[in-house]
Amino acid sequence: MKKRIAVLPGDGIGKEVVKGAIEVLQAVGERFGHQFQFSYGKIGGSAIDTAGTPLPDETLELCKDSDAVMLGAVGGPKWDQQPPHLRPEKGLLKIRKELNLYANLRPTQYYSSLSDTSPLKNEVIEGVDMLMVRELTGGLYFGKPSERTQQNGKDAVVDTLFYQKEEMRRVIKLAFELAGSRRGKVTSVDKANVLESSRMWREVADEIAKQYPEVALEHMLVDNAAMQMIKNPKQFDVVVTENMFGDILSDEASVLTGSLGMLPSASISENGPYLYEPIHGSAPDIQGKNAANPIAMILSAAMMLRLSFGMEEEAEAVENAVNQVLEAGYRTRDIVSFGKKVVTTSEMIEEVKATL
Amino acid sequence: MKKRIAVLPGDGIGKEVVKGAIEVLQAVGERFGHQFQFSYGKIGGSAIDTAGTPLPDETLELCKDSDAVMLGAVGGPKWDQQPPHLRPEKGLLKIRKELNLYANLRPTQYYSSLSDTSPLKNEVIEGVDMLMVRELTGGLYFGKPSERTQQNGKDAVVDTLFYQKEEMRRVIKLAFELAGSRRGKVTSVDKANVLESSRMWREVADEIAKQYPEVALEHMLVDNAAMQMIKNPKQFDVVVTENMFGDILSDEASVLTGSLGMLPSASISENGPYLYEPIHGSAPDIQGKNAANPIAMILSAAMMLRLSFGMEEEAEAVENAVNQVLEAGYRTRDIVSFGKKVVTTSEMIEEVKATL
Numbered sequence: 120m121k122k123r124i125a126v127l128p129g130d131g132i133g134k135e136v137v138k139g140a141i142e143v144l145q146a147v148g149e150r151f152g153h154q155f156q157f158s159y160g161k162i163g164g165s166a167i168d169t170a171g172t173p174l175p176d177e178t179l180e181l182c183k184d185s186d187a188v189m190l191g192a193v194g195g196p197k198w199d200q201q202p203p204h205l206r207p208e209k210g211l212l213k214i215r216k217e218l219n220l221y222a223n224l225r226p227t228q229y230y231s232s233l234s235d236t237s238p239l240k241n242e243v244i245e246g247v248d249m250l251m252v253r254e255l256t257g258g259l260y261f262g263k264p265s266e267r268t269q270q271n272g273k274d275a276v277v278d279t280l281f282y283q284k285e286e287m288r289r290v291i292k293l294a295f296e297l298a299g300s301r302r303g304k305v306t307s308v309d310k311a312n313v314l315e316s317s318r319m320w321r322e323v324a325d326e327i328a329k330q331y332p333e334v335a336l337e338h339m340l341v342d343n344a345a346m347q348m349i350k351n352p353k354q355f356d357v358v359v360t361e362n363m364f365g366d367i368l369s370d371e372a373s374v375l376t377g378s379l380g381m382l383p384s385a386s387i388s389e390n391g392p393y394l395y396e397p398i399h400g401s402a403p404d405i406q407g408k409n410a411a412n413p414i415a416m417i418l419s420a421a422m423m424l425r426l427s428f429g430m431e432e433e434a435e436a437v438e439n440a441v442n443q444v445l446e447a448g449y450r451t452r453d454i455v456s457f458g459k460k461v462v463t464t465s466e467m468i469e470e471v472k473a474t475l
Numbered sequence: 476m477k478k479r480i481a482v483l484p485g486d487g488i489g490k491e492v493v494k495g496a497i498e499v500l501q502a503v504g505e506r507f508g509h510q511f512q513f514s515y516g517k518i519g520g521s522a523i524d525t526a527g528t529p530l531p532d533e534t535l536e537l538c539k540d541s542d543a544v545m546l547g548a549v550g551g552p553k554w555d556q557q558p559p560h561l562r563p564e565k566g567l568l569k570i571r572k573e574l575n576l577y578a579n580l581r582p583t584q585y586y587s588s589l590s591d592t593s594p595l596k597n598e599v600i601e602g603v604d605m606l607m608v609r610e611l612t613g614g615l616y617f618g619k620p621s622e623r624t625q626q627n628g629k630d631a632v633v634d635t636l637f638y639q640k641e642e643m644r645r646v647i648k649l650a651f652e653l654a655g656s657r658r659g660k661v662t663s664v665d666k667a668n669v670l671e672s673s674r675m676w677r678e679v680a681d682e683i684a685k686q687y688p689e690v691a692l693e694h695m696l697v698d699n700a701a702m703q704m705i706k707n708p709k710q711f712d713v714v715v716t717e718n719m720f721g722d723i724l725s726d727e728a729s730v731l732t733g734s735l736g737m738l739p740s741a742s743i744s745e746n747g748p749y750l751y752e753p754i755h756g757s758a759p760d761i762q763g764k765n766a767a768n769p770i771a772m773i774l775s776a777a778m779m780l781r782l783s784f785g786m787e788e789e790a791e792a793v794e795n796a797v798n799q800v801l802e803a804g805y806r807t808r809d810i811v812s813f814g815k816k817v818v819t820t821s822e823m824i825e826e827v828k829a830t831l
């Protein structure tokens with residue numbers, strides 16, 4: 120097969136980890152006889168510096184013209200003092216909206232080889248295998264008004280949590296679809312004892328559950344979910360929630376297994392292209408030091424093979440290669456523990472390629 | 476001294492744990508020569524059942540007439556299907572608003588005697604001593620509109636995150652005051668890369684920081700805070716944030732040390748009375764079984780002695796008694812671990828009183 124991939128390295132360690140995914144994909148191409156064509160675009164701080172905007176039109180055009188998008192990471196202290204519309208993150212929010220990426224999927228998985236690096240006790244996380252499904256284009260992130268205002272002559276401010284019912288439906292439906300091919304459980308997280316939007320969310324979840332009798336639905340309040348995630352993460356299979364709750368809970372989930380530098384994500388739209396990015400940020404402190412962990416980006420590429428290209432065997436080959444390299448004791452600095460071999464970013468990439 | 480205390484047992488295990496606090500306070504009164512006068516009021520589900528509303532006017536009057544309020548817990552499956560304005564939680568939200576309880580304080584503390592019950596590794600939580608300060612009467616909890624609506628003829632819903640600048644100021648100021656008598660660090664949590672309200676919050680925090688040169692201010696994004704809380708909770712001294720973020724993060728913080736059933740809270744207003752309640756809920760599953768842990772409520776009473784009545788010595792006496800009982804190996808079921816003595820609610824209360 121021939122596939123066109125838009126590559127947006129972004130800022131910080133973005134460039135370094137994207138390189139890893141590309142090299143691994145090239146190796147996959149050779150082994151399985153596919154042709155991957157990579158075209159580069161700018162986003163985030165590097166786009167602000169060169170084009171004066173965090174998401175140039177050419178980048179957007181490039182993405183729309185591609186079969187899938189790979190994104191490194193955006194942001195850095197250099198742009199922290201910019202006005203809101205000239206921040207790197209705006210590029211990320213805009214590309215989500217423009218490509219209609221309504222759902223962000225983040226698997227969190229236990230790696231026995233990494234349990235030393237987790238802050239949690241091994242018996243708590245052993246066997247954790249959870250998929251967070253976060254609504255990505257609605258809620259507080261995009262609701263209007265979002266502005267300074269006055270109340271009785273006093274300074275005030277307002278943000279707006281807005282959802283169309285249909286936006287809830289499509290992401291919750293997706294969660295049920297995904298649960299069907301996993302352990303068959305959906306935990307829908309909301310704050311129905313306070314928010315009207317959460318009460319609608321709960322109704323929609325109940326409605327959709329009727330269409331999936333083989334999937335069990337459980338409702339959980341967001342504050343309780345923040346507790347349960349730590350106390351007993353094994354109880355979760357698929358977790359689905361709105362944008363802001365998802366932002367918080369998926370980051371919480373990502374540190375449980377001690378493998379933040381290894382966790383991939385996929386953002387899904389109705390008609391493609393999908394976008395793949397690691398969960399970690401741009402880590403400006405280690406930029407250029409050949410110290411970043413490329414695995415999250417490499418596993419994001421594996422998700423792309425599976426979800427965008429239907430290449431299940433190829434995806435598994437990449438995932439297996441990563442596993443074997445970890446089992447063999449190779450570690451970048453972020454996941455190192457006693458007795459393991461510390462390697463650089465490029466050495467880790469080489470190991471994965473060689474194992475493939 | 477003579478003090479009038481409004482007692483609102485609420486639902487579920489509320490009654491059982493409130494009893495513990497009252498008996499301990501009576502013992503304190505005898506030992507230190509104070510007179511505590513207790514008057515009972517209804518709130519939550521039990522108020523719905525008897526008065527048709529989750530917060531009857533008499534309860535509110537009683538509270539306003541008292542020097543402090545002790546609340547057990549509200550809620551239970553019995554009232555889960557009620558319309559929103561007839562839910563037990565509405566009573567809680569209304570009393571916060573009516574008594575102007577603008578800040579909720581939740582200390583989270585490491586107990587070496589409980590480290591077995593924590594999901595986190597001992598080296599991660601050893602020495603944790605954090606105080607969450609949550610804004611309690613603004614934000615998404617009270618903003619209007621909060622209602623169903625339409626957009627282009629389609630079903631939609633809106634909630635509103637609204638703050639007056641002044642509401643941010645008073646709670647952030649309180650956090651700085653509190654940090655001054657602790658380790659001198661405030662972590663202000665927001666989502667300034669997305670929300671306009673968070674950008675105002677950050678400005679206000681920076682402004683107030685100038686008045687407290689001896690306190691260090693750090694800004695942290697809420698998603699990162701959800702991670703840091705697990706990865707390295709020791710870094711936190713005072714954490715201050717808006718209502719919804721505070722709801723999520725303080726519950727997350729409360730399970731770190733394995734002592735959820737032991738954690739107290741205080742809700743503060745400008746002119747009193749303050750309200751004291753345990754962090755845990757009404758736990759309908761163990762209601763009436765004499766199995767609830769009364770310590771969170773007892774330690775809430777200790778906070779009351781200190782913050783409402785200025786009785787520092789008395790507060791410490793209660794806290795020391797609790798510590799000694801734990802050191803001696805007594806445990807209710809929720810915090811039991813290998814080799815400890817399981818006791819009932821009433822036995823635990825007796826032990827604390829006897830030790831006092």
Ligand SMILES: CC(C)[C@H](C(=O)O)[C@@H](O)C(=O)O
Nearest residue numbers: 208209211212366668669698
């Ligand atoms: C950078 C930021 C705007 C973004 C978000 O909040 O969605 C990030 O935290 C994420 O989760 O991808």
Ligand SMILES: CC(C)[C@H](C(=O)O)[C@@H](O)C(=O)O
Nearest residue numbers: 312313342564565567568722
């Ligand atoms: C019961 C609920 C409305 C309440 C809240 O969200 O504030 C509770 O979770 C709390 O934290 O006290």
